Amino acid sequence: MAAELCVAPLSYNQSMIEADASAAVLRIGGVEGVVYVPPGATGIPGDVVRRMESIGRVFWQRVAWLHPWDVIVELGSGFGELIATVPLPPGSRLVSAENGGAEFPFLQRTLSEAGRAVELIESEVSLMPPLLVGLAVTATLASNPGQSQNACFRIGWHLDSYCAIAELTPLLTRFVRWAVIIPLAGLSAGRITELARGRFLFLIDRRTHNLIRVGSGRSEAAVSRMLESGWIYPDEAVLLSSAELAGTW
Numbered sequence: 001m002a003a004e005l006c007v008a009p010l011s012y013n014q015s016m017i018e019a020d021a022s023a024a025v026l027r028i029g030g031v032e033g034v035v036y037v038p039p040g041a042t043g044i045p046g047d048v049v050r051r052m053e054s055i056g057r058v059f060w061q062r063v064a065w066l067h068p069w070d071v072i073v074e075l076g077s078g079f080g081e082l083i084a085t086v087p088l089p090p091g092s093r094l095v096s097a098e099n100g101g102a103e104f105p106f107l108q109r110t111l112s113e114a115g116r117a118v119e120l121i122e123s124e125v126s127l128m129p130p131l132l133v134g135l136a137v138t139a140t141l142a143s144n145p146g147q148s149q150n151a152c153f154r155i156g157w158h159l160d161s162y163c164a165i166a167e168l169t170p171l172l173t174r175f176v177r178w179a180v181i182i183p184l185a186g187l188s189a190g191r192i193t194e195l196a197r198g199r200f201l202f203l204i205d206r207r208t209h210n211l212i213r214v215g216s217g218r219s220e221a222a223v224s225r226m227l228e229s230g231w232i233y234p235d236e237a238v239l240l241s242s243a244e245l246a247g248t249w
Contacts, residue, residue, distance in 0.1 A: 025106065028052075033085040036109045038102075048081045055233045057086055059204045060154055062211070063179050063238050064088050066245050070148035071095060075125075075139060076157030079103065080110035083118060090116075092152070095142040097121040127159045135159075136167045145174040154181040161187060162195055165239065178241045184234060189224035192237070196223075200240040204233045211238070211246040 026045055028035045035052075037044050051057070060082060064072055069092045074083045077096040088094060098107050100122045111118045121142055126133040143151045155164055161182035172178050184192065192214065195201060202211040203226065212232065214223060227234045240246055 025109070028081075032087070033114055034110065035079050035081045035084060036106045037079050038106060044079075048079055051078075051081050052085060054235070055204065055206055056236055057082060058209055059233060059236055059238070060181060061086050061088070062204060062209055063154075063181055064092070064152055066179065066240075067150060067152075067177055068092070069152040069177075069179075070150045071143050072152045072154075073097065073139065073142045074154045074156055075123075075135070075142070076155060077107055078156055080107045080114065080118075082154070082156070084110050084114040084116070088116075093148075094118045095121065097123045097125075097138050097142050099123050099125055125157070127157050132159060132163055132167050135164060136171055139168055140171050143171070143175075145171065149175060150177040151175050152179045155183060158183060158185060161237075162191060165195065172241070175241070177245060179245065180239045181236055182239060184237055189227060190220045192227075193218065193220045193223050195237075195239075200243045200246070202238050202240065202246055203227075204236075204238075206231050206233055213243065213246065 025036045026039050028037065028045060028048055035048060037048055064086070068089065071093045072088055073095045075097050077083050077098045080096065083094065083096050094117065096107070096111060096118050098104060104122060108120060111120055121138065123134060123138040125135050125138055139153065143153070145151070155161070161184065164182065165180070168180065172180070196214040196218065197216050201214045203214060204210070205212055214226070214237070226232050
């Protein structure tokens with residue numbers, strides 16, 4: 001049985017961005033937590049705030065509470081704006097994976113002050129399709145399928161989700177139940193239709209936060225109409241190991 005979901009209000013806005021007195025960083029603070037980003041980086045603070053305020057935050061929370069997951073993994077955490085602030089089930093092991101680089105220390109600081117235990121993995125994932133080198137290795141290391149029966153993943157990197165699922169499928173078969181939130185950016189309605197074929201793919205209704213299945217038999221035109229309707233969040237979808245997990249079947 002899924003744990004009770006309580007969707008927290010979105011609490012961030014531009015007024016929450018301020019310079020941090022102790023280091024050369026910008027501090028984005030709010031009710032649910034604090035995120036650190038580099039100063040002087042054009043557009044980054046605004047982008048981080050927009051992600052905090054987007055329906056994607058509610059989407060991940062909705063999926064995270066569908067089942068008592070053993071582990072919840074974010075592959076591509078950016079500055080930690082979601083894994084550090086989205087209300088996630090306290091009984092799940094939380095893991096953040098991000099490629100090393102100049103921005104990695106800001107993620108480290110965000111997680112160190114998150115008020116929740118989050119394991120951090122410095123990854124080396126090539127995000128160029130079709131290979132996505134290192135994705136499956138990082139996901140396996142983060143989720144530890146030998147110790148976990150149920151796993152929830154969110155892919156935060158901007159990559160080809162079709163290729164990503166192909167890479168992750170052998171790993172997913174090692175879990176009893178699983179969920180993978182995938183980015184839809186760059187995927188046409190036709191590609192999304194292909195991705196849904198023979199799988200349990202769901203979008204989220206902005207109005208009700210219900211999960212809406214993209215059925216295997218749905219046409220490309222029908223999927224296109226869904227995405228253009230305005231009531232469907234078009235940026236992400238979730239693949240589930242079974243329809244029953246969505247709570248709608």
